[in-house]
Amino acid sequence: MQKIVIVSTCIDDWGGSEELWGRSIPFFQKAGFKITVVKSVMNKEHPQLRKLSDSGVHLAEFDREQTRGKKAIKLLRKFAKEIAVALKFTPYQGKDLKSFRTLLNKETPDLVIISQGINFDGLNLAEQCLFLKIPYVIISQKAVDFYWPQKNDRHGMLKTLLNAKKTFFVSKHNLRLTEEQFGHRLPNAEVIFNPVKLSGNIIPYPESNTVFKFVCLGRLFLLDKGQDIIIRILSEQKWKERSVQVSFIGKGDDDDALKDLAKLLEVTNVEFKGQIDDVEAMWEDYHALLLPSRCEGLPLSMVEAMSAGRPVIISDAGGNTELVEEGVTGFIGFPNEKSFGDAMERAWNTKDNWEQIGKNAANQIASAVPTNPEYDFAVSMFEILNYDYAKLT
16 A cells, blocks of 8 residues: 655644645545654644544654653744744754654655645755655745745755655745745746635625724734734724724734733724634624735635635735735735735725625635645645546546
């Protein structure tokens, strides 16, 4: 039986970056492949991971010999590296790579899929596949303008990228930036979308006789998502006087920081609702999305909001503007109070047209985003493995 090992560098139990490979697994299983999913630290009780396990997927950690305390320390260190403005890439050392190589030798996979959060935080793992002569592909969910590879790492990272069977990026911006960071074209690169979890139907637009309701949906992580920008804008007197409500939906380490900022600036028209499960139902109550991200790949929250028939007010970060046209499907600013505030103001001044703008947004997503990108991804893997996938359709 052929084997595929999927390695995720996502530090969360499960994130939007997991959806592409996660939804491709049933196609691999239907074709008779044995699947192993690997993370350095894994919460096997998470519903999505438990679901995979129940379906026959083998779940593995590649540094199990470390104590839980050491794992927690490592997780905190990795998180700190990610959020530092002057980020420095440091490859996994010692037990990590040794245990990862041991795992690969034990599994003897025919293909390894490396799913990265940032565009080179898993290249050290891919390099082990190169060393062991195991075919591998790389998925990059984000690339950051201010986060470049260190001088001593660039050559090895580039070699690892170029020797991948394929490298996937979720936006043209991320692909272009990665090529610029390494000063080299990636002939094996391809842009691929993440799956949209909503039905694809436009959700009826809510009444707006009293309060216009915005939602900012995403991890409460200021360096990436920039939610603090919204609170500063809402502290302006004109926004305090308007009939608007902003809900922050998601969880993260910056929850308390945002609440304290709102209290300091006397912003009372915000609420923090935590994590939710049913995003489609959520959109029955909201008129528009706010997304002032400082860095992005191609955010699912934006794609799903547009798919639901809602206008989006977004920052020009990552691949955001590849799907949004100013004044037609949404409104665009830069991730700072002045520019994003201007975008919110333009949106507010055309609020009577939001329903139509939302319909335009849904049409854009229907025409630009594939219906089943997870199947397209699986097909790419089958082609690498020389598997005749036609009989699966």
